[in-house]
Amino acid sequence: MLVDFLARSRVPYKLVEIDAAAAEESMLLPNFAAGVRDMPLVILGGRVLRRPSLAALAASLGLRGRGQSSRVLDLLVVGAGPAGLAAAVYAGSEGLATAVVDRTGPGGQAGTSSRIENYLGFPAGISGAELTARAELQAAKFGAAIVSPAEAVRLMPGRSRHVLALADGEELAARCVVIATGARYRGLDLARIDELQGLGVHYAATQAEAASYWNETVAVVGGGNSAGQAALFLAEHAQRVLLIVRRHSLDATMSRYLIDRIVAEERIELLTGSEVHELRGRERLEGITVGAHSGSTRRAEVRALFLFTGAKPHTGWLVGCVALDNAGFILTGESVRERANGVRQLESSVPGVYAVGDVRSGSVKRVAAAVGEGAMVLSFVHEHLAHSDADHDDLGHGGSALGPRVRASGAGGLRPGARDPGAGCPFVGMKTDLVVSGGRPHQRRYPGRPGNPGRPGRRPASR
Numbered sequence: 121m122l123v124d125f126l127a128r129s130r131v132p133y134k135l136v137e138i139d140a141a142a143a144e145e146s147m148l149l150p151n152f153a154a155g156v157r158d159m160p161l162v163i164l165g166g167r168v169l170r171r172p173s174l175a176a177l178a179a180s181l182g183l184r185g186r187g188q189s190s191r192v193l194d195l196l197v198v199g200a201g202p203a204g205l206a207a208a209v210y211a212g213s214e215g216l217a218t219a220v221v222d223r224t225g226p227g228g229q230a231g232t233s234s235r236i237e238n239y240l241g242f243p244a245g246i247s248g249a250e251l252t253a254r255a256e257l258q259a260a261k262f263g264a265a266i267v268s269p270a271e272a273v274r275l276m277p278g279r280s281r282h283v284l285a286l287a288d289g290e291e292l293a294a295r296c297v298v299i300a301t302g303a304r305y306r307g308l309d310l311a312r313i314d315e316l317q318g319l320g321v322h323y324a325a326t327q328a329e330a331a332s333y334w335n336e337t338v339a340v341v342g343g344g345n346s347a348g349q350a351a352l353f354l355a356e357h358a359q360r361v362l363l364i365v366r367r368h369s370l371d372a373t374m375s376r377y378l379i380d381r382i383v384a385e386e387r388i389e390l391l392t393g394s395e396v397h398e399l400r401g402r403e404r405l406e407g408i409t410v411g412a413h414s415g416s417t418r419r420a421e422v423r424a425l426f427l428f429t430g431a432k433p434h435t436g437w438l439v440g441c442v443a444l445d446n447a448g449f450i451l452t453g454e455s456v457r458e459r460a461n462g463v464r465q466l467e468s469s470v471p472g473v474y475a476v477g478d479v480r481s482g483s484v485k486r487v488a489a490a491v492g493e494g495a496m497v498l499s500f501v502h503e504h505l506a507h508s509d510a511d512h513d514d515l516g517h518g519g520s521a522l523g524p525r526v527r528a529s530g531a532g533g534l535r536p537g538a539r540d541p542g543a544g545c546p547f548v549g550m551k552t553d554l555v556v557s558g559g560r561p562h563q564r565r566y567p568g569r570p571g572n573p574g575r576p577g578r579r580p581a582s583r
Contacts, residue, residue: 122160123328125174125224125269131181174224174269175288192281193217195501196294197264198272199434201228202487203477204300205255206494212262214498216505219292220259221270221284223434227252228302229478230487232324233346234353238375239487249326251487272301275441277470280508295508296472296501299442299450300494301434303478303485305427308341310399320405322426325350330357333424339408341396342428343367344485348378350426355387362420364410366429368393396425433479443469449481464500466493472504 126133162169164180172180195211197204200222211218222228230236233248242251256266271287275297284292305323307313313321322329325340330353339362340351348370351363363382369392370379382388391410397417398409407421433448443451452475453465466474474497477483477490 122162122172122174122177125177178269191217191293193219193292193294194505195219195296195298196221196282196284196292197298197300198222198284199228199300199302199477199479200226200252200256200266200268201300201302201477201490202230202252202255203302203490203494204228204298205252205259206491207298207300207476207497208259208264208266208494209255209262210495210498211501212259212264214502216501218259218264219294220264220266221272221286221292222266222268223271225268226256226266228300229304229346230490232326233349233487234325234327234330235349236487237349238377247326248487273437275438275473277441277473282470282473296504297474298494298497298501299435299438299468299473299475299479300477300490301479302490303431303433303449305342305346306430306432307427308396308429310396312399316399316401316405319403320401320422320424321399322424323428325354325426329424329426330354333358335359336423337362337421338424338426339364339396339420339422340426340428341365343370343373344428345375345378347426347428348374348382350428351388352378352381352385354426355385358387361388362410362422363388363390364394364396365390365392366395368413399425431478431485435479441470442473442475445481447481449483450475450479451481455481464503466497466500467504472508474500 123133123135158170160171162172162177162180167180169177169180194216195207195218197207197211197218197220200208200220204220204222205226208218208220220226227249230248231252235245235247236242236251237245239246239251259266270290272284273287274285276283276285281293281295282297284294284297286292307323317323333354334357336358337360338354338358340347340354341364342350343365347363347365351361355361367373370382370390382390391412393413394410395413396408397411399405400407400409400419405423405425407419408425410418410420412418433450435444435448435450438444438450443456445451445455450468452468456467456469464474466476466480468475475481476493476497478485480493483489483493
């Protein structure tokens, strides 16, 4: 989780994984007066953080500050994937006081995609991380505040404003709320799968993971586009890739261009009608057992298993608040039977609360579709605000999580706050020197990608 947060926040770092059995004998831990129980250990300049939470790490890096006043926002977006960032970009560009909160940082599930090749305007393809990084800078350019890590735990709907409670006790209020928390891949029902997560079992295939398994044999489970993209990307680094698919064909679940490339890639072995039955390995993953629906089994020595199976929505915190379908996705529009008359498209069972992207019941699970919904929801937000009598008085409870990136302006509006001259992107100059975790001993180094979120200008014409 810590490494994922640093990667999503584009903070340069070096990861050193130390075998638990040899940890106490290594020179590293004694030098910092630390033991196995203190891992993961984060060494930040002259400071040592022992098993820090995401909030503690973010605070140490200065990634999330706190304001002194609480204001009612025009729009609060929960989730910083493509759908949420699109909503933030369009809301900010149209002058709405907007903030985005996310549990681990911008990107969402799409941020873990190694390469998206069928997104309009990028004929050579673009990684999910790069696409969402550009969207984050664009949102900041138009004055939207991005607050992370900030985990939503409860939504308290109101007549004129809605209040979002965060895990750290803070509360944010807004006249409209857009829920774009997306969905995460489901794990397999296998013994020790949670224990081996990060030690050979992964839910993303980025450059970081690919570099760790150079010239190794790895396996990918899943039949959707994300699984296909991951298999092709890993084939550029690994000696061999097993693509394990439960269905007997990819035709119904994967884009044709990906299927053709997978079939043509000699390093990928496609195993259809198959499932993983067993994980093997002591300190880390060393192999798997694959069972075919025909009844045969096969043992494969693999160093990593990448899972892209199914989707489980991030809506546990909304149970009893908005209407959900049987799978936990948010019902919107005509699907909301209680308010079928007059309910707006993309609006949930609660007026002024909308759902976009993968978290919405019946949505098309594609990045372009998520971005489209994020843009489209603004027309319904404007309609709601035009008919709303929401007051803009200061909140009488809780603190603001909007920190140094924003300052209060006018009647509850938010505009970019002053930053250090030349600081550019908030991540410039921040560097995590070392992250120590259990696992196979090796080192990885990643460059930072600072950028400039730009400065606010005049309100542009909507397009």
